Amino acid sequence: MxxxxxxxxxxxxxxxxxxxxxxxxxxxxxxxxxxxxxxxxxxxxxxxxxxxxxxxxxxxxxxxxxxxxxxxxxxALLRDELVTSLLVLHDLHPEDTATRIGRALDSVRRQHPAEAGEFDAATGTLRLRATDSGGCGCPSTDQQARQAVEAAVSCFAPEVTSTQWEAAGDRSEPALLQISRRPPTAATAS
CATH class of the missing domain: 1.20.5 (Single alpha-helices involved in coiled-coils or other helix-helix interfaces)
Incomplete structure (x- = not known):
């Protein structure tokens, strides 16, 4: 041609x-x-x-x-939610889904820290885990944080159609270490 x-x-x-x-x-x-x-x-x-x-x-x-x-x-264009949504809508975005999910989480990480788990492209399901409560632990605060994270993900990666949040009990946190004075021994108790 x-x-x-x-x-x-x-x-x-x-x-x-x-x-x-x-x-x-x-x-x-x-x-x-x-x-x-x-x-x-x-x-x-x-x-x-x-x-x-x-x-x-x-x-x-x-x-x-x-x-x-x-x-x-x-x-700057790729960091913008509106521009990203337009690019993705028309299959013009140069970044893959995992990169855009990371970018979405970065955009809300200060207020609502979360980590991405597996993304199942066949079902559109993304597994997420809150990395820090960031609040009082109230259910309403947790729900607001989850909604903010999900909104960011939907802008940057609209192919994510549903999310599954890992339950708080599923997190592996270090055991609580109690530091206190040594109990008196027989030698020091007399």
Missing amino acids: SARTAEATDRAAVPNAEATGRHVEEVLDRLAQRDDREVSAAAEELVRVLMDFYGAGLARIMHLLGSGTGGDGPQ
């Missing part, structure tokens, strides 16, 4: 914004003609939500690239 043919093929594969906009309008018009205002309104809302999502992602990309990150532009 010649360079000119390859270039023409690449251009044909790239969606045209004007044509895409027309196509979206045609679909919305077809739905509006069905005399079901609820369906038509839902379709228009869906388009607005997606436009807002992609617009926010593009704005974030431009901000991160233009913020003078000192050559760290691509890495």
Whole structure:
């Protein structure tokens, strides 16, 4: 294939914004003609939500690239939850799942330390373990920490569809060492 043919093929594969906009309008018009205002309104809302999502992602990309990150532009993009979710959604993210799970845990580690166990790609299940209670041990605090970790994982690695948390009793912690004064012996007790 010649360079000119390859270039023409690449251009044909790239969606045209004007044509895409027309196509979206045609679909919305077809739905509006069905005399079901609820369906038509839902379709228009869906388009607005997606436009807002992609617009926010593009704005974030431009901000991160233009913020003078000192050559760290691509890495700054990969650390951003919104940009990462867009890249993963379109199978464009350069990092594998395990790396992105690690990045997600790093993003919340200060407040909610957790470690990743096995990830089963067939079921989408990730095993997690809290590494530090970080709070009072209250069930509500533990639940909030788990929700924060799961939210980060879902942004960085949406292929994780469920999590299993290792129970607190499953952790192997060192035995408690009691340090106290030596009990009196017969020689010192007299």
